[in-house]
Amino acid sequence: MxxxxxxxxxxxxxxxxxxxxxxxxxxxxxxxxxxxxxxxKRAHAPLQKALEEAAVSVLRSGRYILGPEVEAFEQSLSDRLEGRPVVGVSSGTDALVLALRALEIGPGDEVLTTPYTFVATVDAILRVGATPRFVDIDPTTLMPTAEALTAATSAATRAVIIVHLFGAAFDCSELEELRSRGIAVLEDAAQAFGARLGDREVGTMGDVGAFSFFPTKNLGGYGDGGAVVLDSQERADYVRALRAHGRGARSYYSSHIGYNARLDAMQAALLRVKLAHxxxxxxxxxxxxxxxxxxxxxxxxxxxxxxxxxxxxxxxxxxxxxxxxxxxxxxxxxxxxxxxxxxxxxxxxxxxxxxxxxxxxxxxxxxxxxxxxxxxxxxxxxxxxxxxxxxxxxxxxxxxxxxxxxxxxxxxxxx
Ligand SMILES: Cc1ncc(COP(=O)(O)O)c(C=O)c1O
Structure with missing residues (x-):
C-alpha cells in the first residue's frame, strides 16, 4: 500500500x-x-543590497559606537522577545559575564552548567569569581537533564546556565522548582537564536538570556557582538552601566567596576536587517x-x-x-x-x-x-x-x- x-x-x-x-x-x-x-557570503547573498545600504548609512552617520542604531536594534529585539529589555554588548562571552553580574553572582557562589559546551560558558563563570559545577549530559540530547541539574544543586548553588546546544531549545519550564528555591536560570542562547518551544522563545524562558552574534551564528553579524535579555528594567539599567565602564547618567562618574563591552553601530545596523529574515x-x-x-x-x-x-x-x-x-x-x-x-x-x-x-x-x-x-x-x-x-x-x-x-x-x- x-x-x-x-x-x-x-x-x-x-x-x-x-x-x-x-x-x-x-x-x-x-x-x-x-x-x-x-x-x-552565500548565507547573506539574498540580503546583500539591504545590508550594503545599512552599512553605507552608518558610514555616513558619524556615529559608530552605541547611539541610535544600537537603540533601534535593541528595541527590535525587545519587541520580538516579549518586550523584555535588551542590552546590546560586544560579544556573546561578554553577554554571559554581564548576565551573571546582573544576577549578582560572584565569589562563593556555585553555578551549575554542562561541560559539553563552548568554553565561553564556563569562562564567564570564572571571570565573575564564581565556581562552575558540571553536570553530565544526556546521551541523546547532549545537554544535562533538568532532573540531573536539580539533583546536583547544593547550598551554594545560585544559578544554572542552560546551553541551548546546536540550536535546540531546552525546556526551561522543567526548572521551575529550582527557580522557586531562588536559583536563577541563565540561558546561554548563543547557538539558538529563534529557537522556541510552543509560544516561548529562547532568551525569554529563564531569568536572563545571552545571545552571540558571532558571524557563524543563526543571527550572525560582521564581527563580534552579543546581547543580554533581562527580566527587569532595573537589571537592564545595571547592565547598560556595566557595558560602559560602570557609568550611569552622570558624565565621567562610575558607580561600578565595569567593562568596555559596547556594541558598535555597524553591527547593530547590519543585524537589524538580518533580524527581519x-x-x-x-x-x-x-x-x-x-x-x-x-x-x-x-x-x-x-x-x-x-x-x-x-x-x-x-x-x-x-x-x-x-x-x-x-x-x-x-x-x-x-x-x-x-x-x-x-x-x-x-x-x-x-x-x-x-x-x-x-x-x-x-x-x-x-x-x-x-x-x-x-x-x-x-x-x-x-x-x-x-x-x-x-x-x-x-x-x-x-x-x-x-x-x-x-x-x-x-x-x-x-x-
Ligand atoms: C554556547 C556558546 N556560548 C557562548 C559563546 C560566546 O560567544 P562569542 O563568541 O560571541 O563571545 C559561544 C560562541 O561560540 C557559544 O557557542
Whole structure:
C-alpha cells in the first residue's frame, strides 16, 4: 500500500532517488567539489543590497559606537522577545559575564552548567569569581537533564546556565522548582537564536538570556557582538552601566567596576536587517536538516553506524545552528578524515569537555568524571549547514559519508 501523508511520501521519494544515486556513484569515479562547513557570503547573498545600504548609512552617520542604531536594534529585539529589555554588548562571552553580574553572582557562589559546551560558558563563570559545577549530559540530547541539574544543586548553588546546544531549545519550564528555591536560570542562547518551544522563545524562558552574534551564528553579524535579555528594567539599567565602564547618567562618574563591552553601530545596523529574515533562514536550516535525515536513513551502512541523526520532525523549535551527527565509536575519526580529504567542511564540537581543560584547574574537583560528555567528545561531528547550501551539495556530503562507512566496514571486517 502506498498511503501515508504527503511529507512521508516526499521523504520516501527523496530516499529512493538517493539510493539510486548512491548505487550509480559507487560505480564511477566521483569528481572533487569543495563544500564549506559554513559560507557566510552565500548565507547573506539574498540580503546583500539591504545590508550594503545599512552599512553605507552608518558610514555616513558619524556615529559608530552605541547611539541610535544600537537603540533601534535593541528595541527590535525587545519587541520580538516579549518586550523584555535588551542590552546590546560586544560579544556573546561578554553577554554571559554581564548576565551573571546582573544576577549578582560572584565569589562563593556555585553555578551549575554542562561541560559539553563552548568554553565561553564556563569562562564567564570564572571571570565573575564564581565556581562552575558540571553536570553530565544526556546521551541523546547532549545537554544535562533538568532532573540531573536539580539533583546536583547544593547550598551554594545560585544559578544554572542552560546551553541551548546546536540550536535546540531546552525546556526551561522543567526548572521551575529550582527557580522557586531562588536559583536563577541563565540561558546561554548563543547557538539558538529563534529557537522556541510552543509560544516561548529562547532568551525569554529563564531569568536572563545571552545571545552571540558571532558571524557563524543563526543571527550572525560582521564581527563580534552579543546581547543580554533581562527580566527587569532595573537589571537592564545595571547592565547598560556595566557595558560602559560602570557609568550611569552622570558624565565621567562610575558607580561600578565595569567593562568596555559596547556594541558598535555597524553591527547593530547590519543585524537589524538580518533580524527581519532570521525566521526564514531558520526554516531553511530545518529543511536542510530534514534532507540530511532522509539521506542518511536511505543508506543501510549509515543506518548502522550513525546513532544520532537529528530529525526536525521530532525536534520542534530546533533551529539547527549545527547539524551534529553521533556515530559509533571508531567511525568518527574515519568519517572526519574522509570528509576532509574530500574537501568537505567538518567541525568537531567539542573534542574535549570543558572539565578536562586547563582553565578549570583548581576550580573543579579533578577526580570527577563525566563519562557521557567524554563519550560524546569522541563520537560527534558537524557537517555543512547554512542557508544557501544546496540539495546537490547535501547529497555529495552524505555520499562521501557512505564512502567512509564502506571503508570503515571493510577495515573492521564487516563489509
Ligand atoms: C554556547 C556558546 N556560548 C557562548 C559563546 C560566546 O560567544 P562569542 O563568541 O560571541 O563571545 C559561544 C560562541 O561560540 C557559544 O557557542
Amino acid at each position: 502506498s498511503g501515508g501523508c504527503g511529507l512521508c511520501r516526499g521523504r520516501r521519494t527523496a530516499r529512493n532517488r538517493f539510493q539510486r544515486l548512491i548505487e550509480q556513484r559507487f560505480r564511477r569515479k566521483p569528481r572533487v567539489v569543495s563544500i564549506p562547513l559554513f559560507d557566510p 532570521v525566521d526564514a533562514a531558520n526554516s531553511t536550516r530545518r529543511d536542510l536538516a530534514g534532507n540530511y535525515h532522509a539521506l542518511i536513513q536511505a543508506d543501510e551502512r549509515l543506518r548502522e553506524l550513525v546513532v544520532l541523526t537529528p530529525d526536525p520532525e521530532s525536534l520542534p523549535g530546533h533551529v539547527f545552528h549545527q547539524y551534529v551527527l553521533r556515530v559509533k565509536p571508531g567511525f568518527r575519526d574515519v568519517a572526519v578524515a574522509h570528509l576532509k580529504e574530500s574537501k568537505i567542511g567538518v567541525g568537531i564540537y567539542y573534542p574535549t569537555g570543558v572539565h578536562q581543560q586547563p582553565l578549570v584547574k583548581g576550580h573543579v574537583d579533578a577526580e570527577l568524571q563525566f563519562p557521557e560528555t567524554e563519550a560524546a567528545c569522541l563520537s560527534t561531528f558537524a557537517i555543512p549547514m547554512f542557508p544557501g547550501l544546496t540539495g546537490k551539495e547535501q547529497e555529495e556530503v552524505i555520499f562521501r559519508l557512505c564512502e567512509a562507512a564502506e571503508q570503515y566496514m571493510r577495515a573492521s571486517g564487516q563489509g
